[in-house]
Amino acid sequence: MISTSQQNPIQLPAIGILPVRVPLYSHKVAAGFPSPADDYIEDRLSLDEHLIQNKHATFFVRAKGNSMTGAGIFDGDLLVVDKSLSPSSGDIVIAIVDGDLTVKRFIRCGNKVILKPENPRFKEIELQDGQELQVWGVVTSTVKKFVKC
């Protein structure tokens, strides 16, 4: 569930501010010990450019709750949401359900649309005939911080 409280659930990307480019090293970290030998700089990476395709339509949203832990989305994670995209089956979306914003996996199965949580403790939301699903935006990535700073 996305927090819908007034306490700043939505954070606005600083559009118009020059992106900071950080060196991108060419080696892949194999979840082991990174080799310092081949760490030459391949390019410079800006996280803004990496995470944001359409800056006018991109919003940062803070996730709340545990219904999507199976997809790697935990309480407090920052979601990057593109409002301009139409969802394809399998995408993670922010949908409007009963007036609330909620993050779920969007599954289209024939004529049926299902909003699937990624946690067995939560129930699927199946759209009834005639019930129109409003998708607020498609979640394109999540940003997770491991150190508080």
Add this chain to the structure above:
Amino acid sequence: MPIALVDCNNFYVSCERMFNPRLEGKPVVVLSNNDGCAVARSNEVKALGIKMGEPWFKMEKIARQHGIIAYSSNYTLYGDLSARVMSILSTFSPKQEIYSIDECFLDLDGFDPKTLMEYGQTIRQAVKRNVGIPVCVGIADTKTLSKLANHCAKKGLAGKDGVCDFGTLSEEQRRALFAGIPVNEVWGVGSRITARLNEISIKTVEELRAANLKMIRSQFSVVLERTVRELNGVPCIELDEAGTPRQQIMVSRSFGQTVTALDDLSESVAYFTTRAAEKLRHDGSVASSLCVYVRTNPFKEAEPQYQRSMIVPLSQPNADTTRLVRAALRGLKEIYRAGYRYKKSGVLLMGLQPKDMLQATLFDDPEKQARSDSRMRVMDAINRKMGQGSLTVAAS
């Protein structure tokens, strides 16, 4: 040369609804900070007869009856969404004039006139899809007419699905349409001009359009004459692309509680001046004079009323917070009278000009100027990092 006026529907309310879909279809009002006057109303609230600028305490009873949901304004959010909307709209025309936070003119010169309704629809959908804000589009040959076309689109008087192109109407249709719109809906025709026009039996847009130009000029002004010409399809007001740098900067606020002491007023005036000076430096401008004003609460009719303002000229145009605050406080001291309960104060920076176009004067001290510049840079950096108002100039 067709011009489009794109205007966001009930902009602040739409911004709030975007992040809180529950508000859809409910009466929502956005109130100005502190003094709580309506600055945006949803259609449901408009239907209840609540006027723009109406203070909360006057509507509170109706609000409770009808479950009106009130928000205090969140200008950071509105500013961000506005920047997105304007940026998207700029892709639809080589020339754009941003007229206010929620509306802009687009030059559609050279576009095939037959496709403009469709183009308007494309514009609407692009803003809706990318930012989620509903807009209406009015298209006509002059700015005044495109404002009117936008009004028609919004009210559903003409056009289709939030887009109205006067170019698609026959002369006869247009006349009939204008005859049904009260004259105060015309851009630049305020309540005082409306009252005077009504006295000489000009009540509708059509009647103003058909009015005698000479009479309008002699009895009213060249400005209104220009409006009449524009209503007749003769462009008189050019598209102002460059986004003229601000002519003045205003920072003012009502106090949560009334204030009586000069010290307290000084503190607020110093704070407002600090904020205004920041905006000034952000624009790269300098001010040549400032106006400081105070007033009591006009809604508390039983209390003694007082309001006064004073213009303080600056010996040299500048953007130095310290000097501006000093000037503002000097003015405040002049206009302050003890024994009143003050509700609002404000500071207006005027005579703005770009800093780099400043002429050197006999009394310039470049070294002092450089010191002032670097001091201001540090101040802006600290306030940006630590939050607005962390560092201000002491009032006394």
